[in-house]
Amino acid sequence: MGNFMFHGVDTVKLAEKYGTPLYVMSEDFIKERCKEIRDDFLNKHSNTKAVYASKAFLTKEMARIIKREGLGIDVVSGGELYTAIEVDFPMDKVILHGNNKSVEEIEMAVQHDVGRIVVDNISELDLVQAAGEKFDKIVKILFRISPGIESDTHRYIQTGQVDSKFGIPLNKNSIKKAMEKANSLKNVELLGFHSHIGSQIFDNENHIKSIEVITNLMKDVKRDFGFITKELNTGGGYGIQYAGDDERKPLSYFTDEIVKEVEKRTEEYGLERPTIIIEPGRWVAGEAGITLYTVGSIKEIPGVRTYVGIDGGMPDNPRPSLYQAEYDAVVANKINEEKTDLVTIAGKCCESGDILIWDLQVPELESGDILAVLATGAYNYSMSSNYNKLRRPAVVMINEGEDRVIVERETYQDLLRNQV
Numbered sequence: 001m002g003n004f005m006f007h008g009v010d011t012v013k014l015a016e017k018y019g020t021p022l023y024v025m026s027e028d029f030i031k032e033r034c035k036e037i038r039d040d041f042l043n044k045h046s047n048t049k050a051v052y053a054s055k056a057f058l059t060k061e062m063a064r065i066i067k068r069e070g071l072g073i074d075v076v077s078g079g080e081l082y083t084a085i086e087v088d089f090p091m092d093k094v095i096l097h098g099n100n101k102s103v104e105e106i107e108m109a110v111q112h113d114v115g116r117i118v119v120d121n122i123s124e125l126d127l128v129q130a131a132g133e134k135f136d137k138i139v140k141i142l143f144r145i146s147p148g149i150e151s152d153t154h155r156y157i158q159t160g161q162v163d164s165k166f167g168i169p170l171n172k173n174s175i176k177k178a179m180e181k182a183n184s185l186k187n188v189e190l191l192g193f194h195s196h197i198g199s200q201i202f203d204n205e206n207h208i209k210s211i212e213v214i215t216n217l218m219k220d221v222k223r224d225f226g227f228i229t230k231e232l233n234t235g236g237g238y239g240i241q242y243a244g245d246d247e248r249k250p251l252s253y254f255t256d257e258i259v260k261e262v263e264k265r266t267e268e269y270g271l272e273r274p275t276i277i278i279e280p281g282r283w284v285a286g287e288a289g290i291t292l293y294t295v296g297s298i299k300e301i302p303g304v305r306t307y308v309g310i311d312g313g314m315p316d317n318p319r320p321s322l323y324q325a326e327y328d329a330v331v332a333n334k335i336n337e338e339k340t341d342l343v344t345i346a347g348k349c350c351e352s353g354d355i356l357i358w359d360l361q362v363p364e365l366e367s368g369d370i371l372a373v374l375a376t377g378a379y380n381y382s383m384s385s386n387y388n389k390l391r392r393p394a395v396v397m398i399n400e401g402e403d404r405v406i407v408e409r410e411t412y413q414d415l416l417r418n419q420v
């Protein structure tokens with residue numbers, strides 16, 4: 001028979017020990033990815049920095065791992081920042097993002113000496129200046145630029161197109177206003193630019209186009225304002241393997257060309273080569289995770305399809321219903337059995353759209369089987385909800401064959417904790 005082993009750990013035993021649904025994350029895998037970032041980016045190319053986009057998956061333990069691995073962290077809210085603060089994350093390695101940061105979030109960041117604030121729009125500059133003044137600090141910022149590039153991914157995870165809520169639009173007037181304003185503020189120090197064109201991107205062409213656009217901007221702001229760009233944050237977005245045709249790419253596939261393009265363009269324009277920063281999230285955490293479920297109801301509609309009900313669904317993985325994301329899965333307790341049947345994996349919410357996988361090839365299933373959905377490490381736990389008052393699963397971290405709980409399973413009491 002045989003069980004599905006994930007990084008040396010028997011997943012059926014994990015399901016027995018901790019119950020389902022269960023998020024399982026592999027520290028071994030996360031560390032491998034961090035090592036690849038160090039070996040193939042940080043140590044390979046001089047004057048570079050890497051921050052993990054924590055929105056993909058953040059718990060206190062994840063922040064500790066990233067801290068030990070020596071990377072920085074990108075946060076987009078007071079909550080993510082608070083998590084980093086709670087584990088004594090080196091604050092100079094933290095970057096604060098967000099298209100509508102609150103005064104409270106900006107003050108929290110300034111008070112804790114966060115390394116960079118990526119200013120998303122011109123009006124935010126006043127808030128950053130006010131916080132700098134209040135705490136008597138010079139706040140180091142980058143401008144997020146919307147480069148006007150439509151990346152090849154689902155519309156909901158494109159971010160660099162002209163019509164986007166993110167970033168300062170790339171037109172002369174907006175750039176002039178932003179540059180002049182930053183220049184006039186005593187407690188703000190502009191160091192450079194940031195752009196992020198989208199997520200789950202395989203083709204590097206648009207990353208390169210965005211470098212073209214931003215280095216061109218660097219040239220213009222030097223000419224028009226005498227501004228020397230010291231830092232260029234190129235965002236994240238590197239695609240990972242989910243199901244079907246998605247093809248895993250090494251980090252260097254993306255970053256070698258990005259670095260090359262920055263060097264080529266800056267040389268051509270007679271500019272200093274800035275520090276190059278990357279912000280991968282999904283690429284670090286996505287394939288590190290799986291979710292274990294128990295099979296419950298099995299309903300065959302003759303000549304139509306067979307629905308297999310599992311004990312989780314869109315509250316623990318909203319990506320199929322939000323982005324039509326496709327996942328692969330295996331039956332963990334029948335890993336060596338022949339896949340004879342075609343089924344549809346249905347979540348347990350009162351929503352017809354709560355389908356995790358349409359048309360999955362499986363061995364003959366019965367109630368009680370354990371289903372392992374693959375590559376759920378990014379944007380699953382972090383986007384989970386309590387819809388239908390389902391309790392969030394526990395998160396178990398495995399490392400070198402050992403397992404430990406890093407987030408407890410929610411209880412019914414947890415669900416009502418804040419209610420009067």
Ligand code: LLP
Pocket residue numbers: 053055056074097157159196198199200235236237238279280281282283319323378379383
């Ligand atoms: N940097 C910035 C400024 C970002 O906005 C993002 C993602 C990243 C880095 C990291 O992107 P990654 O390397 O993880 O692709 N919930 C969606 C993804 C939203 C991504 C938002 N920004 C999903 O589940 O596909």
